Amino acid sequence: MKIGVADTTFARVNMGAFVVDELRKHASVAIERYTVPGFKDLPVACKKLIEERGCDIVVALGMPGGKDKDKMCAHEASQGLMLAQLMTNRHIIEVFVHEDEAENDRELAWLAERRAREHAENAVNLILRPQVLTRQAGTGQRQGFEDAGPARQ
Numbered sequence: 001m002k003i004g005v006a007d008t009t010f011a012r013v014n015m016g017a018f019v020v021d022e023l024r025k026h027a028s029v030a031i032e033r034y035t036v037p038g039f040k041d042l043p044v045a046c047k048k049l050i051e052e053r054g055c056d057i058v059v060a061l062g063m064p065g066g067k068d069k070d071k072m073c074a075h076e077a078s079q080g081l082m083l084a085q086l087m088t089n090r091h092i093i094e095v096f097v098h099e100d101e102a103e104n105d106r107e108l109a110w111l112a113e114r115r116a117r118e119h120a121e122n123a124v125n126l127i128l129r130p131q132v133l134t135r136q137a138g139t140g141q142r143q144g145f146e147d148a149g150p151a152r153q
């Protein structure tokens with residue numbers, strides 16, 4: 001099994017490093033890292049990780065800035081990632097941490113690390129232990145901030 005980690009230099013937190021660290025804790029898998037300038041460059045990086053470097057799944061990490069233009073570009077990048085999944089028939093776990101989700105730099109760094117680590121675990125489970133995710137179905141899992149939990153009547 002091989003897991004790809006695609007990340008950007010635009011991001012203000014080294015989320016790729018946290019994903020690599022977390023993957024090593026959960027599984028003995030080969031890891032391929034590919035860093036690009038910004039999130040719009042992620043779709044082709046992910047496709048290349050899958051088609052040329054043999055990755056079974058990719059974790060794609062990006063950080064949309066706080067401006068309207070960044071948000072529009074994030075939507076476009078996200079569509080590119082979905083297209084890359086359909087073109088390759090492989091999961092690409094999109095891990096975007098919007099700069100304006102956090103109140104300050106300290107919270108941004110905390111959120112980015114936590115979301116990156118939690119999605120790294122999701123990627124391992126998706127390809128190696130899918131039953132773990134099925135057990136979590138409907139439990140309101142969130143990556144980063146607290147889980148929402150299940151809704152009850």
Ligand SMILES: Cc1nc2c(=O)[nH]c(=O)nc-2n(C[C@H](O)[C@H](O)[C@H](O)CO)c1C
Pocket residue numbers: 008010011037038039040041062063064065066069070071073
């Ligand atoms: C407006 C803009 N905003 C972001 C952003 O919020 N986050 C990010 O990772 N990258 C951004 N970029 C850069 C593009 O993703 C891309 O790197 C360049 O357009 C070069 O292809 C651009 C151009």
